[in-house]
Amino acid sequence: MQVVRALFDGHDIKPIEPIKTKKRTEVLVIFPNKSEEIGPEEARKLLRGSGKGERLTERLLKYRADDIEKDGGR
Numbered sequence: 001m002q003v004v005r006a007l008f009d010g011h012d013i014k015p016i017e018p019i020k021t022k023k024r025t026e027v028l029v030i031f032p033n034k035s036e037e038i039g040p041e042e043a044r045k046l047l048r049g050s051g052k053g054e055r056l057t058e059r060l061l062k063y064r065a066d067d068i069e070k071d072g073g074r
């Protein structure tokens with residue numbers, strides 16, 4: 001199965017990515033549910049502050065140091 005992004009203008013579907021086949025083929029068109037779509041800005045707002053009090057940066061640095069030690073300092 002191949003997935004290709006496209007735009008629908010109300011009448012025609014126009015691919016915005018290359019299609020890797022030239023032969024005539026059946027396709028399945030799926031329209032995303034706009035009520036479930038979240039843009040990057042909204043996603044950042046939803047995540048902001050979600051890790052407060054968990055010292056995530058310190059934990060990440062510790063895990064990274066452990067990984068470097070296991071890999072022999074590479």
